[in-house]
Amino acid sequence: MSIKFKTLLFISLILILPITILGLFSYIEAKNGLEYLAQNQMQILAQNQVTTIRSKLEFIIRSNPDILNTEDVLASLIEDDLYKIKLSQHSYIFIINKEGRILLHPRREKKFLRENFLESKYQSVVNVAKRMITENEGFDNFVNEDGFMYLYFVKYNQGEVISGSSKIEPKYTLDWTIAVVMSQKDVLIAARKIQIIFFIVSLISLIVTIILGYTLINFVLIKNINKLVIATRRISENDESFHLNIKSKDEIGYLGKSFNEMVIELKTARDKLVRQEILKQELELAAKIQTYLLPKRMESKNYDISAKMLPSDQVGGDYYDFLNITDQRIWLGIGDVSGHGLKSGLIMMMAQTAFNTILLSNPDISSYDLIVQVNRVLYHNVHDRMGEDNFMTLSFLSADNYGNVIHAGAHLDIMIYRNRTEKIEKIKTSGVWLGIIPELGDKVFQNQFFLEKNDVMILYTDGIIEAMDSKRNLYEPERLEDLFQKVGKLSSNEIRDVILNDVLEYLDIQLDDISIVVVKKK
Structure with missing residues (x-):
């Protein structure tokens, strides 16, 4: 859709909108006015009919009081006079008694079948009939097989008739309701004519606007806009040498100047985009390496173990592992590679392998020998082959079936929840970070502790304790320790989830990987 067509469409809509609103407002006002006039006409007619019927019945009663043996007979005496009255083509008058039964109706079959409005299949007819029986006078509407109809009704109570100086008592009291009905089509015919007039005026205005608008827009705007379109097409074809020449000093001229400046900056932006795409691919690959190598199952007969890693967008190089290759003990590892991105992911993969x-x-x-040998592999690959200076904090732990845990390697403190005392104990990890020197020798230490039944230890990375809120306040180890003490009685899965949820609620933006391993002695 061209800008020329869009502009013309916009102008047309702007013109049509107020005309439509004005036309709608006029139609509503005309409709309300016509309904009010129809109501008055119908009211006058209904009241006149009551007077006419009263006079007619008084004359009949004076002549022969005994003729009032049934209300059907009485109604039939005024039937012909009633059907002669017309307000419009589709208007008519009918009468119902106090039970809602039709006494007179232009459709005679309704009378002969003794049809009752209270039993009508049209709910609006039933509602109107209830008002006619209970109220003395009113205006309403209903929908039936003839369409939408307006109705004005007046109650006619025949109690006694004075004949000369004596009172003639009827055999029973009449309790009729006389209703005048007009079709909405007849009432609103003038309003619909107003609608047609407004439609014609709107159509003429739209045509004139399109012709004038097309001429003006084509002369003032489209020529320079076409230049912009051609320039855009040239740039899309990688013709970065194209120069746009627009001399007008309006907004389009300013747009042409900005376009030329954009062309100059485009090459730099494209180079930057290529670099960003390469970085993005590196991060995606690093994230896949990091998550694919994590253990999917951590099952043990003697320990309840659960773990989870929440990678950051930058890929921080977190690592944890689990191996259960003998019946005597399990192996656990937790670590963090310095830096972010693909290199960190590759180094983490080397450690895992x-x-x-x-x-x-x-x-x-x-555990001591395992740390020493892994360090040799990392130093050789990172320094000698990759030519990088990244290092890695890493601790390895082995736990036998009875709760004896032997660990080596430098990482964050190991936190232990002692079930018997319900307190937290922290185990320091000591030594040198991996990948800094080729041989660790006496710079790494092996230590041991014991887990009793229902004791819990957690291994974690600095993504937890260095998480920052919006005010750049750190999560801190003390907060983790307090929370761990509160939930130490729970299962490993529950402890893991409570801690991770608390960290996620605390931090503002995740800048590093978040990893945790929870081990509970069965």
């Missing part, structure tokens, strides 16, 4: 390869070839290795 070394951990699994060494343990599978030597299941009885000590």
Whole structure:
């Protein structure tokens, strides 16, 4: 859809909108006025009919009082006079008694069938009939097989008739309701004519506006807009040497100047976009490496274990692992690679591969020897082959079936919930970060602690304790320790979820990976 067509359409809509609103307002006012006039006419006619019927019946009663043996007979005496009265083509008068039964109606079959309005299949007719029986006078509307109809009704109570100086008592009291009905089509015919007039005026105005608007827009705007379209097409074809020449000093001229400046900046932007796309692909690959290598199942007969990692957009290089290759003990690892991005992901993969390869070839290795050998692999690959200076905090732990845990390697403190005292104990990890020196030697230490039944330990990365809120306040180890003490009685899954949810609620923006491993002695 061209801008020329859109502009013309916009102008047309602007013109049509007030005309439509004005036409609608005029129609509503005309409709209300015509309904009011119809109501007055129908009221006068209904009241006149009551007077006419009263005079007619008084004359009949004076002549022969005994003729009032049934209300049907009495109604039939005024039937011909009633049907002669017309307000419009589709108007008529009918009478019902106090039970809602039709006494007189232009459709004679309704009378002969003794039809009752209270039993009508049209709910609006039933509602009107109820008002006619209970109220003395009123205006209403209903819908039946003839369409939408207006109705004005007046109650006619025949109690006694004075004949000369004596009172003639009828055999029973009449309680009729006389109704005048007019079709909405007849009432609103003038309003519909107003609608047609407004439609014609709107159509003529629209045609004139389109002709004038097309001429003006084509002369003032379209020429320079076409230049912009051509320039845009050239740029889309990678012709960055194109220069746009628009001399007008209006907004389109300013747009042409901005377009030329945009062309100059486009090449720089495209180069930047390529670099960003490469970085994005690197981060996606690093995230896949990081998450694909994590253990999917962490099952043990003696320990209830659960873990989870929440990677950041920058991929922080978090690592945790689990291996259960013998019946005597399980192995756990937790660490964090320095830096972010693809390099961190590759180094984490190296650590994971070394951990699994060494343990599978030597299941009885000590935590100390495992750290030493993994460090050799990382230093050789990171420094000698990649030429990088990244390092890694890493702790390995082995736990036997009885709760003896042996650990080595430098990482964050290990937190333990002691079920017997319901307090938190922190185990320091000591040594040198991996990948800094080729041989650790005496710079790494192996230590041991014991887990009793229902004791819980958590391993975690700095993404938890360094999470920051909107005011850049750190989450801090103390908050983690207090929360851990409150939930230490729960299962490993529940403890993990409570801690992670609390961290996520606390932090403002996640800038680093968040990892946690929860181990509970059964």
